[in-house]
Amino acid sequence: MFKSHKRRAFSVAAILMTSALALSACSGGSGAAGGDTASTYDPDEKVTLNLAFWGNDVRAAFYEEAIAAFNEEYPNITVNSSFLGFPEFWEKRQTEAAGGGLPDVMQFDYSYMRQYSENGLLLDLDPYLGNIIDTEPLSENILGIGVVDGVTTGIPTSTNAWAMYQNPKLLDQIGVEAYEGGGSWDDYAEWMQTATDAGEASGIYGGSDWGGRIQNFELQLRAEGSFLFSEDAEPGFDEADLTKFWEESAPLRDGVVIPQQRLEEVYPLAGFDTAQTVSELTWDNFGAAYLGGLGESYTELGLVAPPVTKEGAKDLYLKPSMLHTISAKTEHPEAAATLVNFLINSPEVGAIFGTSRGLPASETQLEGAKLDGLDAQIRDYEESIADRLGDAPPVPIIGAGTLEEKFRQIGTELGFGTMTVDEAVDQFFNEMDVVLNQ
Template sequence: MFRSRRLAAGIALTASLGLLAGCASDAPEGAGTPDPDEEVTLDFAFWGNDVRAEMYDEAIAAFNEEHPNITVNSTFLAWDEYWEKRQTEAAGRDLPDVFQMDMTYVRQYSENGLLLDLTPYLGGVIATDGYEQNVLDIAKVGDATAGMPISTNALGMFQNPMLADEVGAELFPGGDWDDYDQWLSDVRDAANEAGVQAWGGSNPTGFIQTFELALRSEGKSVFTEDGEVGFTKEELADFWNRGVTLRDDDVVTPQQRLEELSPMSGFDAAEQLSEITWDNFGAGYLANLGEPYTELELVAPPVTDEGAKDLYMKAGMLMSAAQTTDHPEAAAAFIDFMVNSPEAGAIFGTNRGMPASETQRDGIELDAIAQQILDYEASIADRLGDPPPVPIVGYGSVEAKFKALGQELGFGTITVDAAVDQLFAEIEVIVGQ
């Protein structure tokens, strides 16, 4: 649902920003701390709901205890309306002083000179000691820091141990993709013998994230830093052909069944033992599964090449400042508080995702799911590599096309060669805009 919304908003944003030229704006020289005697007003915008708004009100009040001279006026909207509003403001170069940013739009806004480069404030006004370097680099566009990560997550694999018991199958013990394919086959055999409608998982080749894992194991990415395609037609065809084999062998959840279960997946409908997705999905899965499924396992996805740095930390959301702000030091101080302070951590908990900053995590009271995510991310430290280049403008539509073609391949209504040609045609349109 969010992907389709992002696609629609992204198309509109591209049209409105297309006339703007330039790259990320130079940051002010000699960036310092805000003057405590200067009365400052900042406009701040975020997407969310009434619950998040109350949290931000409380966090702003805590911020004002440290900075009583900085007044923060906050506004919020739902996702669609939020980006429509930012689109209008961007066209008039009148963005709020500080606002929540999504990775989908970081490059677009930064390369159009709309975002303040936060680099001069790092290590000063904005503390960085709670961040790993690869997390700090998530929103770097060229030499500019376009935003500070509020939260992060990583790709993982959820497994349902209770469903595995019902099927009479073992959970996936780890290994490479060939091992995973064999496990899918073993689960299907066990389910047939037990008379249970269940599969090991859905077709893993239907999503761009698993293709990205394969590319990253070879030191590649979906798109390069320069916005060029980072893979060949042959590599994509090999990847999708593997999925066709899984489909034909009937060892993954049939596409028709997935359509029938939508908007739930086969996993949170208790018909799949595993699901490869972002590690912050656990709470939602448990809520949908309900009794008797009270616990899930979270493990690393299959590895392509042992020792590969194929996993990475992804920003759930970021905090950015407008290049046009009249108060960059105050904006930086506000960003620092919202991404680093234990006080803000205690207020938000995991409402905005798992805090990216360790100092902010120190302030939250972890529930079982949050602790599971932290333990998982610690367990994959050896597989974590540098984040991929910031997504190209229009990446959301490429991702949506990849998923749509994966569904067609799941139904068998398109050949792999035709699907490859269609994706590359989509990329040509996006890159050529």
């Protein structure tokens, strides 16, 4: 039974801290499999697994369909699933990690991989690779994404890239031409102002504040030849860089983008999938969820490259849109690995999800995806940005997820006007000092 949690957490009181995870790790989870080799799952063994993921009702329906397909092949494995919005999902995982009770199988974000892996909270999947988990459809590069300190603790479901979605139906309604993609950040801001002015009578805005997403900051840093964090957790920016970023996005919050209060009212949906904004900067796999939120009258979306700080920059990159992991304390590692294999490799799952999790990483799942419509758009988009694709950053540092969430929270405060840019920079660097030095 799927439960939707739509109450906004206005502040995240419980930030995921390494100390809590380390304490949990010391209480019994080693992060290793129970034996030297994994045996194939016994189909006669009746077990129950808990599966947790973040998302919305659209993704929940996809998982429900995938679980039904899984149970046709493995009727003795009962899968209980649950989902939350992204911030709340990680709050709950923090609580579970501290108490030693993570779900058996988890949809996992790349930014938390190092933190949970190094604290022994995720099962070592290496003993299951090549037997329970089929690795033939997965390239070495894909498998390498889930390796932390030489141990495989996650399997990517798919890849995605940063992009800009647009709503052609709303653009036609307000009489504004689509943004062509690329261009400068000033070009995009001017276009959003034009759209907001044209949509004023209808309550339609050009977009949302890009200053609230750390990915847009990273994009600008990469265009300048820098980075967010190195492999050794050294930041590639200083206070002046972050001040510049938030000051340059400040004019957007003065009548150009959708007001923060309106975003609070529709959460966990966004301005884009409630037909209040005509554009959104986000990961390219969000399209299916957007169409689901917009309703049956919306059948297509525009998908173009985000603005670029310097022409010719290698600022974009492909990343795992998500991974699947298993708790180190699961009582049923073989059954859990069987579920992960199905969710990663099954052509049926590919047909169900399409590109809603990104382009499938598994060849067999990609074959089942039947890419057309939006799915084909995403494939074509990732091919179109080949000249802007640079090397992916290293596995995110411990605390990357915490810092991303803090960045989002500060963006909300800036949107409400309850914090100055200087206060925002001080608060983020104070949080960063805690995370990097604990």
